[in-house]
Amino acid sequence: MAAILDMKGIEKQFGVVKALDNADFSLEAGEIHALLGINGAGKSTLIKILSGVYTKDAGEIAIAGESVEIGTPAAAIACGIASVQQHPELVDDFTGIENIFLGQEAPQPGLGRRVDRRALKLQAEQLLKRFPIEIDLEVRVGEMPAVDREIVAILHALSREHIRILILDEPTSTLTEREKTSLFHLMRQLKAAGIAIIYITHRLEEVFEISDRFTVFRAGRRVATLTCHEARTSNISIPELMLDEKPGDIFPPKAKSAAGEALLDVRGLSRHGLFSDVSFTLRRGEILGIFGLVGSGADELSKALFGVIRPDAGTLTVKGKQVTLKDPHDALRRGIFLVPGDRRTEGLTLSRDVIFNMTLAHLGKASILGGLLRFGSNRKASAGLAKRVALHPMTLDRPVSAFSGGNQQKIVIAKGLYRDADIYIFVEPTVGVDIGARATLYALMRELSAHAGVLVISSDCDEVHGVADRMIALYRGRPVFVPDQRPSRDQLLTAGIMGARA
Amino acid sequence: MTALKSSPLALRLTAFLVLLGLIATVFQSFAPAYLSENNLHALLRHMSVNGLTAIGLTFVIVVRHFDLSFPGVASLGAMTLGWMLANDFTLMQSVAGGIAIGLVAGLINGNVISYLRLPDIVTTIATGGVAVGLSYFYSNGTSISENFFMSGILDLNDSRFLSLDMPVVILLAAAIVAFIVLHCTRFGRAFYATGENRRSAAFSGIRVRAYVLTAFGLCGALACLAITLLVASSGAANVTAGNQLMMPAFAAVYLGAALFGAPSIPATLGGTLLMSAMLNGFTLLAIPYYYSDAIVSTVLIAAIGIFDPKLTTLLGGLFSRQPAR
Numbered sequence: 001m002a003a004i005l006d007m008k009g010i011e012k013q014f015g016v017v018k019a020l021d022n023a024d025f026s027l028e029a030g031e032i033h034a035l036l037g038i039n040g041a042g043k044s045t046l047i048k049i050l051s052g053v054y055t056k057d058a059g060e061i062a063i064a065g066e067s068v069e070i071g072t073p074a075a076a077i078a079c080g081i082a083s084v085q086q087h088p089e090l091v092d093d094f095t096g097i098e099n100i101f102l103g104q105e106a107p108q109p110g111l112g113r114r115v116d117r118r119a120l121k122l123q124a125e126q127l128l129k130r131f132p133i134e135i136d137l138e139v140r141v142g143e144m145p146a147v148d149r150e151i152v153a154i155l156h157a158l159s160r161e162h163i164r165i166l167i168l169d170e171p172t173s174t175l176t177e178r179e180k181t182s183l184f185h186l187m188r189q190l191k192a193a194g195i196a197i198i199y200i201t202h203r204l205e206e207v208f209e210i211s212d213r214f215t216v217f218r219a220g221r222r223v224a225t226l227t228c229h230e231a232r233t234s235n236i237s238i239p240e241l242m243l244d245e246k247p248g249d250i251f252p253p254k255a256k257s258a259a260g261e262a263l264l265d266v267r268g269l270s271r272h273g274l275f276s277d278v279s280f281t282l283r284r285g286e287i288l289g290i291f292g293l294v295g296s297g298a299d300e301l302s303k304a305l306f307g308v309i310r311p312d313a314g315t316l317t318v319k320g321k322q323v324t325l326k327d328p329h330d331a332l333r334r335g336i337f338l339v340p341g342d343r344r345t346e347g348l349t350l351s352r353d354v355i356f357n358m359t360l361a362h363l364g365k366a367s368i369l370g371g372l373l374r375f376g377s378n379r380k381a382s383a384g385l386a387k388r389v390a391l392h393p394m395t396l397d398r399p400v401s402a403f404s405g406g407n408q409q410k411i412v413i414a415k416g417l418y419r420d421a422d423i424y425i426f427v428e429p430t431v432g433v434d435i436g437a438r439a440t441l442y443a444l445m446r447e448l449s450a451h452a453g454v455l456v457i458s459s460d461c462d463e464v465h466g467v468a469d470r471m472i473a474l475y476r477g478r479p480v481f482v483p484d485q486r487p488s489r490d491q492l493l494t495a496g497i498m499g500a501r502a
Numbered sequence: 503m504t505a506l507k508s509s510p511l512a513l514r515l516t517a518f519l520v521l522l523g524l525i526a527t528v529f530q531s532f533a534p535a536y537l538s539e540n541n542l543h544a545l546l547r548h549m550s551v552n553g554l555t556a557i558g559l560t561f562v563i564v565v566r567h568f569d570l571s572f573p574g575v576a577s578l579g580a581m582t583l584g585w586m587l588a589n590d591f592t593l594m595q596s597v598a599g600g601i602a603i604g605l606v607a608g609l610i611n612g613n614v615i616s617y618l619r620l621p622d623i624v625t626t627i628a629t630g631g632v633a634v635g636l637s638y639f640y641s642n643g644t645s646i647s648e649n650f651f652m653s654g655i656l657d658l659n660d661s662r663f664l665s666l667d668m669p670v671v672i673l674l675a676a677a678i679v680a681f682i683v684l685h686c687t688r689f690g691r692a693f694y695a696t697g698e699n700r701r702s703a704a705f706s707g708i709r710v711r712a713y714v715l716t717a718f719g720l721c722g723a724l725a726c727l728a729i730t731l732l733v734a735s736s737g738a739a740n741v742t743a744g745n746q747l748m749m750p751a752f753a754a755v756y757l758g759a760a761l762f763g764a765p766s767i768p769a770t771l772g773g774t775l776l777m778s779a780m781l782n783g784f785t786l787l788a789i790p791y792y793y794s795d796a797i798v799s800t801v802l803i804a805a806i807g808i809f810d811p812k813l814t815t816l817l818g819g820l821f822s823r824q825p826a827r
Contacts, residue, residue: 015791060514306705334552349699360695363688371687415706 004029004067004196005050005081005165010059015185019045023059023218027165031047032187032197034207037217038242038460043200046217047167049409050198052085053074063165076162088153091373092142097124099141100156127155131189133182136486147179151186158195166190167198167309184210202293202498204238208302216241225439236403239493250448251466259283259469263423263453264305264336269314274300278314282423282453287326287445289468290457297477298457299341305455306338307331332361337421341428341457343405347412350401354391355382357400357411385414390440406430407438413444415449422446425455432462440468449494461493473500511762512513518761518772520778529783536786543667547659547735549778550669551728553771555747559678560770561717564684566697567615569718572725573752574606574630576744581728582648584646584739587653596653601726607633608722612715623815638740647738658734669731676724683766689777693717703751725751749795750777753802759804 001352012020013107020042027033037043050061052073060070063079076083085334090099101120124137131423135151144152152170152327157166168187172180186195187210199211210227215225216238224241232237253375264282275297282288292298303309305316307325311363315322318334325331340346348357357368357377382396389410391403399410409429416424426445430438444468445454458464464471471487473480473495480495487495529536543699554571562569583600611629615622640646650656663671684690695703723749724818733739753820758773759765777798784794 059588229666308705328705329707329709338705346701346705348702349695351698352694356691356695360691360703360708361692363708367688371689372682373686373688373691415544 003027004059004063006065007046007152008060008062010046010049011057011453012042012049012054013057018220018475020049020056023220024216024222025215027196027198028192028213029164030174030194031195031212032191032199032210034211034214034240035198035200035212035217036207036238037205039208041217041242042220043217044169045220047083047169047200049077050081051167052081067478077163080162080164082163082168084150084153084158084171086156086171088149088156090141090149090152090156090164093140095140096135096137096144096148096152099152100124100127100137100159100339102156104159119367123159124155127159128151130193131155131158131186133186133189138140144181144327146155146496147175147183150175150183154186154190165196165198167200169204171199171202172201172203178296180206184409202295202497205499207238210254214238217331218242223275229243236397237489237494239491239497242493242497249273250442252443255286255446255449255469259286263318263319264455265315265415266305267315267317269316270302270312271300271304271305271309271311273477274309275304275474278474279478280472280479282455284422284451284453285449285458285467287449287454287467289464289471291461291492292457292473292474293459293496295476296459296474296496298459298474299427301474302341302425302455302457303339305331305425306336332419332421335422337361337416337419337424339409339416339426339429341422342433343408343412347415348400348408353381354396354401354411358382358385358414361415365418379417380412383443385417388417389414389444404431404437406441409433409437409441411442413441421452423453423455425457427457428459429456430458430460461489461496465489465492514638514762515787520777521761523777525776525779525783529779533786534770536783541782541786541812545778547667547731548782549664549774550667550673550731551735551753552747552750552778553673553774554728554731555725555751556758556770557676557767558721558728559697559751559755560680560765560767561684561693562721563695563719563759563765564693565714566700567714567717568613568621569608569626569721570748571607571611571626571628571630571633572604572721573632573744573746573748575722576638576725576729576747578607578633578742578744579603579732580661580729580739580743581637581640581646581727581741583730583733585640587650587655587739588646588648590649591653593653596655597730600730601723604722604724605719606722608719609715611722612718615718616711616714622823634741635725637715643741645738645740656737657731658731669735670728672731676727677767677771684767689713706713711769744789744792749799751791753777753798757802757805 001024005025007023007025008022010023010025011018023042023046025046035047046053050070051058052075054068055071061070068079070079070081091102094102097120101123120178133151135148137152141149141152152255154166154168157163171183175183187199190197201207211228213225214231216223226236260283262281262283263488266281267279269278280288290298290301300309304311305325307327307330315324317323318336323334325334331338344350347361355378359382364416366378379396386394386396390409391410391414400408403411429441429445433441445456448454456464456468471492473492475496476499478499480499526537535541555576559569574772579600582603583596586596586599587593607629611626614620634728641702658668661668667702684693691715692703692708695706695708696713700710725744728747729743732743754773754777755765755770756773758769758771762769762770780801781794784797
């Protein structure tokens with residue numbers, strides 16, 4: 001088969017980060033090609049370059065043997081490339097048909113032109129004839145199930161007839177098992193019609209189910225392109241291919257002494273559709289790690305432990321007392337502090353200075369009885385905390401937004417230190433943090449664990465494995481490991497990605 | 503302009519004083535009575551009414567909400583005050599009654615917006631409308647001035663304290679209390695944290711909904727305190743009393759925030775002073791209110807535009823790009 005798309009030596013740099021480093025990718029006509037890689041491996045950047053959202057710094061793109069320049073989304077569509085975002089943007093109040101032909105209702109633009117609904121319906125019928133699939137397109141999109149929305153988005157992308165390459169970015173992440181089947185059915189229809197599909201997914205078991213070939217990205221480069229048949233026969237492990245090789249010495253040593261009393265005891269915690277039957281015990285003096293990919297329910301679990309999300313079932317025992325956390329205020333009062341995954345929207349007041357942020361989680365301590373702030377001692381306390389977390393630059397009066405990601409994270413941690421919590425929950429603690437600051441953050445976690453219990457929830461397997469004393473994987477909302485086992489890094493990765501108990 | 507944006511307080515203060523001086527010079531040249539002692543007293547009295555409303559509104563703006571109900575609520579407060587005075591309640595009771603009406607209306611707004619999560623603009627327009635309707639109940643819409651002379655309410659306008667007019671004293675007292683609350687206490691921190699990033703505030707254990715509720719309550723109560731002064735100066739309670747509160751209050755908060763970089767009590771006072779200086783000048787020149795309102799609104803939009811960081815960077819970008827072409 002001939003290659004319909006050939007990308008060679010693609011480079012893309014964001015600030016100091018090299019997102020794509022001499023990356024290659026090729027796609028054959030009429031194949032379903034899975035694109036795999038951990039977060040930050042470069043697959044999203046590659047896709048965005050291909051769909052004209054980003055422009056490449058260097059490299060060549062050829063479509064059907066002809067070299068092309070894709071600078072804008074419109075140019076990508078002109079080249080026959082269409083993409084469907086992870087959460088497709090549709091107009092909820094319009095019907096499926098109206099959404100499919102959004103922006104091309106009439107042959108010529110013009111305010112006075114009437115939208116010919118009959119012609120649109122006819123066109124939609126033709127489209128369905130090309131790609132036979134069962135769907136009622138007269139329904140408002142807002143009332144459609146997730147899979148029908150996905151199908152509408154795909155049909156919208158394919159409504160221009162010359163499209164030959166379709167990019168699907170994690171289309172199954174919000175679908176149920178049955179809905180997934182009907183999406184895969186449509187994908188096979190498209191394939192039969194000669195359309196090549198690039199398919200991004202985090203669920204490895206789907207790769208063998210639907211795709212012909214797959215490409216694995218790691219650290220901005222392509223590390224392998226294989227057919228599923230080759231992968232099966234040669235017994236290659238995809239997780240191993242995806243794994244990032246990172247220097248191991250950024251992690252502090254594991255806990256030396258045995259853990260102390262139980263601080264947080266979670267039994268059978270469930271929330272419908274997010275996570276189910278999660279049980280573990282966090283003790284003073286240890287770091288417990290939970291590895292879970294995006295969409296595994298790990299983030300939601302952290303919010304349930306902080307009173308943001310109410311669980312449907314299960315019990316939560318904090319320091320020996322069974323509790324129902326009403327809100328974050330309640331959680332903080334009981335000694336739980338969350339370092340949230342999205343520090344910019346959940347952890348910090350960006351426009352305010354360091355002192356404002358560091359003291360915000362415990363304003364009672366920051367003020368005297370009537371509520372008047374202790375300006376002097378707050379500054380002193382903040383300076384002490386800034387030194388303790390090695391804030392850089394060591395200035396207390398600049399807005400938090402002016403600090404780098406790693407230092408912003410340090411400020412959030414200092415907030416928790418000011419609160420003097422017993423239980424620290426870290427979610428994605430090092431996203432957007434460079435390697436040097438990472439080591440500091442890991443050392444801080446270890447230091448915290450000397451007097452408190454630390455829970456680290458992350459989609460970075462190396463991080464969880466490197467920093468935690470004990471660990472669990474979360475796969476589609478279910479814990480995979482018994483927390484008292486000490487799995488190897490690969491075992492943990494396989495558990496979190498495939499749901500398998502290695 | 504870029505210097506101003508990144509500047510410390512001194513530069514912003516200079517800009518404010520220059521603007522104030524400019525307004526004073528212009529009006530002084532057209533109306534020589536502008537800087538006379540009598541007119542400055544009138545100006546400050548006028549400022550007291552607008553300042554009190556604007557201070558209340560500042561709390562709502564700090565938590566990033568809108569209150570469009572306070573003119574109507576203030577009218578209802580004025581009529582309540584007038585009716586109570588006419589029915590032989592004491593001055594203290596009547597004033598407290600008027601302010602209580604404002605507080606209750608504000609708390610209703612706050613509850614509906616923060617706990618039921620209805621959109622603030624529509625909600626406050628509706629409660630404002632209800633308040634205006636209710637204000638007609640007392641007297642079928644005629645103004646009330648019975649018993650005013652005896653009750654002593656006029657003293658709220660006329661008497662002096664430490665050689666300052668009473669309205670000015672009340673404004674200063676309210677401003678000092680509001681300043682301490684908003685800028686020197688944990689509660690002020692919580693108001694700002696709620697407004698600037700509600701999610702992170704909630705994650706920091708701040709009861710954001712209680713603070714939104716409080717902000718609306720304060721706004722309603724202060725609008726009714728302001729209208730009390732207006733009733734005292736005009737000697738009658740009127741169903742349209744609150745109508746003139748809306749524009750100056752919003753203008754003061756936004757003008758102040760634009761000048762000083764963020765909404766705060768000093769910024770609001772500064773904004774109120776600028777607004778009152780202009781409105782008073784127009785009155786002195788006998789320019790009808792519909793024209794003066796139009797001019798002041800133009801000034802407001804221009805000021806916000808000039809000081810808005812988005813526009814500043816856009817203009818800066820335009821100027822720096824042009825030579826390259």
